[in-house]
Amino acid sequence: MNTTATNLLGPTVPQRRALWDDIKGIPGSMQLVSLPGLRSSWVYGYVVDGIKYLAAGAVVDAVRRVFLWLYQRVKLRYSTSAEFVLGDPSYEWIVLFLTENNVWQHSRDFKVTSKSSKLVYGVSVSADPEILGSADYVPTYESPQLFRWRGYWVEVQRYRAQVQGTGGQPQQTAAIFLTVFTRNLSVLSELVEEAHRGYQNKIKPFVTIFLADSPSYGGSFLWNVKRKPHRPIESIILPEGTLDDLISDAKRFFASESWYHRAGIPHRRGYLLYGPPGTGKSSTIHAVAGILNLEIHSFSLASAFVDDSFLQRATSTIPKRSIVLVEDIDCALPSREDDDDSDGGSPVRHDRPRRSGVTLSGLLNMIDGIGSEEGKLFFATTNYIDRLDSALMRPGRIDRRIRYTLATVAQAQRLYERLFKDAEVDGETQRGVRDDVASPLVAATPLAADLDKPGTSGLSAPLDISPDRAETRVFAAAVRDYEFSPAELQGYLLSNRESPIAAAADMSAWVARQRSERQEKADLKAQRKERMRAARAKMEAARFHPHQYGPYTPFPPPPPHMGLPPPPGVLPSPLPSSPTPSLPLGQSGDTDVAAVAPDAPLAASTTPAPASPPLVPHATTPPPSHLDNPEPSIPKLVNGINGTS
Numbered sequence: 001m002n003t004t005a006t007n008l009l010g011p012t013v014p015q016r017r018a019l020w021d022d023i024k025g026i027p028g029s030m031q032l033v034s035l036p037g038l039r040s041s042w043v044y045g046y047v048v049d050g051i052k053y054l055a056a057g058a059v060v061d062a063v064r065r066v067f068l069w070l071y072q073r074v075k076l077r078y079s080t081s082a083e084f085v086l087g088d089p090s091y092e093w094i095v096l097f098l099t100e101n102n103v104w105q106h107s108r109d110f111k112v113t114s115k116s117s118k119l120v121y122g123v124s125v126s127a128d129p130e131i132l133g134s135a136d137y138v139p140t141y142e143s144p145q146l147f148r149w150r151g152y153w154v155e156v157q158r159y160r161a162q163v164q165g166t167g168g169q170p171q172q173t174a175a176i177f178l179t180v181f182t183r184n185l186s187v188l189s190e191l192v193e194e195a196h197r198g199y200q201n202k203i204k205p206f207v208t209i210f211l212a213d214s215p216s217y218g219g220s221f222l223w224n225v226k227r228k229p230h231r232p233i234e235s236i237i238l239p240e241g242t243l244d245d246l247i248s249d250a251k252r253f254f255a256s257e258s259w260y261h262r263a264g265i266p267h268r269r270g271y272l273l274y275g276p277p278g279t280g281k282s283s284t285i286h287a288v289a290g291i292l293n294l295e296i297h298s299f300s301l302a303s304a305f306v307d308d309s310f311l312q313r314a315t316s317t318i319p320k321r322s323i324v325l326v327e328d329i330d331c332a333l334p335s336r337e338d339d340d341d342s343d344g345g346s347p348v349r350h351d352r353p354r355r356s357g358v359t360l361s362g363l364l365n366m367i368d369g370i371g372s373e374e375g376k377l378f379f380a381t382t383n384y385i386d387r388l389d390s391a392l393m394r395p396g397r398i399d400r401r402i403r404y405t406l407a408t409v410a411q412a413q414r415l416y417e418r419l420f421k422d423a424e425v426d427g428e429t430q431r432g433v434r435d436d437v438a439s440p441l442v443a444a445t446p447l448a449a450d451l452d453k454p455g456t457s458g459l460s461a462p463l464d465i466s467p468d469r470a471e472t473r474v475f476a477a478a479v480r481d482y483e484f485s486p487a488e489l490q491g492y493l494l495s496n497r498e499s500p501i502a503a504a505a506d507m508s509a510w511v512a513r514q515r516s517e518r519q520e521k522a523d524l525k526a527q528r529k530e531r532m533r534a535a536r537a538k539m540e541a542a543r544f545h546p547h548q549y550g551p552y553t554p555f556p557p558p559p560p561h562m563g564l565p566p567p568p569g570v571l572p573s574p575l576p577s578s579p580t581p582s583l584p585l586g587q588s589g590d591t592d593v594a595a596v597a598p599d600a601p602l603a604a605s606t607t608p609a610p611a612s613p614p615l616v617p618h619a620t621t622p623p624p625s626h627l628d629n630p631e632p633s634i635p636k637l638v639n640g641i642n643g644t645s
């Protein structure tokens with residue numbers, strides 16, 4: 001029997017066949033073979049083989065585990081690790097760092113997004129690096145990558161996960177784990193600092209805006225990161241000195257950090273920019289952020305998921321040297337003055353619905369908390385400063401208020417000059433426009449004369465728009481101080497961007513159109529007010545003279561006395577119990593405010609009431625004094641009807 005060829009894992013199939021032949025050659029062996037014991041020896045062979053395979057697998061697995069265990073011990077002992085979570089600004093630094101160090105270069109799996117203002121650090125997949133392309137390619141693979149940085153081995157691994165956000169929406173989150181194989185802690189911090197510097201250089205031409213516009217999940221918080229090119233400060237046209245004052249104030253603030261510490265004052269400065277829409281409040285903040293190289297962290301208090309704790313958590317993630325911005329701060333909060341508005345102790349007025357879960361005290365805590373991280377500018381904007389609570393505007397929270405107004409004539413003129421200053425306008429186009437406009441005034445302008453010079457026909461000619469030019473004067477003469485917002489003027493000028501001459505010549509007509517549109521709007525508003533006033537008057541009349549105008553329906557009738565004698569002072573109604581005939585809407589005491597359509601013709605709601613039967617008092621108590629008031633306020637009226645006044 002040949003057993004020498006038996007390998008480690010038992011006899012091979014040919015060896016087994018040879019063994020079988022050997023056994024058959026031995027006298028009496030057939031009996032032996034047919035014995036169950038010998039047959040079971042075959043099973044035994046397979047069992048042994050299986051055990052050997054199992055043992056080999058276990059050994060391999062044990063070696064692998066020991067190796068991993070040792071690797072983890074070495075890694076823990078001889079490396080430093082850090083985690084960067086999506087949504088935190090440092091995640092952006094590291095992604096950019098990894099992209100610039102070509103760590104993702106072997107990736108073959110990408111998430112592709114169209115290029116937008118959203119900040120995305122993808123890799124270049126174009127053979128021509130000059131081609132920017134219209135999409136961002138972000139590698140998606142998540143296996144660990146090793147790379148060398150300043151002579152150290154660094155391992156990077158990225159994880160993604162879907163989590164449940166507040167409000168139940170699924171939320172994508174991701175984290176990057178970075179391991180530097182050295183026991184020297186400072187290497188990791190140097191790497192992070194280098195990543196931050198690289199990020200700042202990269203975003204210098206942009207303002208980075210972190211928007212708190214997604215629900216948070218668990219204890220974590222997601223900022224939506226966008227970037228915008230810097231807004232040149234000279235493109236914002238405000239009264240002389242306004243912007244310079246603001247910028248030097250902010251610079252002084254950052255330069256005096258140690259003074260704040262010594263004085264024990266939180267290193268925070270608050271600005272409130274207020275005024276009509278489209279007057280440059282947001283533009284100012286973007287320009288300031290660009291000049292001082294600050295990031296903007298912006299909150300929308302009107303979002304349904306924003307509440308006090310969300311504000312607190314979000315604020316705590318904002319780094320030093322940032323702008324914290326709350327736009328339209330009046331939108332979400334009724335002021336405490338509104339809450340305390342006591343029309344004779346009436347309940348809280350809620351003329352404007354509350355749109356977020358933020359309370360005034362939550363907002364005040366958030367502003368106060370901004371200082372705990374130091375070195376931050378707080379900006380708030382509003383169109384309605386009178387709606388803001390005085391607690392919000394006290395010094396320490398709002399240190400400076402800057403008022404924005406509709407454009408003056410001088411501002412309008414500067415806006416015109418700025419928009420057309422460097423415009424390259426085609427000579428032929430100008431000529432065509434001039435012919436279209438057919439204005440003798442425009443035809444006589446020096447610009448028109450320039451365009452007629454030999455050699456300018458059909459060429460792009462830079463326009464010299466200055467205050468002295470006739471076009472500028474024509475444009476400015478058409479407007480009045482504080483009539484239009486810069487945004488409105490800009491909108492008009494942009495629609496005439498190709499033609500400064502036409503923009504100037506058409507300005508008077510545009511202004512006239514705007515004035516007549518405004519007049520129409522004002523008339524409509526006055527009519528609507530008048531209808532509401534008439535409806536209120538009817539509601540009052542129906543309330544206090546139901547026998548004359550029919551029962552008042554929109555509110556539940558006063559509860560019957562439930563078999564009890566009427567309260568003292570109340571007389572039983574002398575009227576017969578027959579139902580009061582109902583009258584058609586507009587002629588009757590139908591005082592359902594909702595039923596009086598605001599756009600219904602005025603005549604319908606002001607039709608005089610039918611001749612009334614003699615007045616019989618419903619109660620012995622005199623009519624409430626606010627009946628004398630020709631225009632009672634709605635809350636007063638409601639309180640009167642509900643018997644709370």
Ligand SMILES: Nc1ncnc2c1ncn2[C@@H]1O[C@H](COP(=O)(O)OP(=O)(O)OP(=O)(O)O)[C@@H](O)[C@H]1O
Pocket residue numbers: 235236237238275276277278279280281282283284381382383404486487488490
């Ligand atoms: N003073 C200004 N100078 C130059 N452009 C202006 C000025 N004011 C407004 N604009 C232009 O009008 C547009 C709207 O401006 P912006 O958003 O800054 O106004 P806003 O006061 O913040 O308005 P809102 O109160 O509605 O938020 C922008 O495109 C901006 O360029």
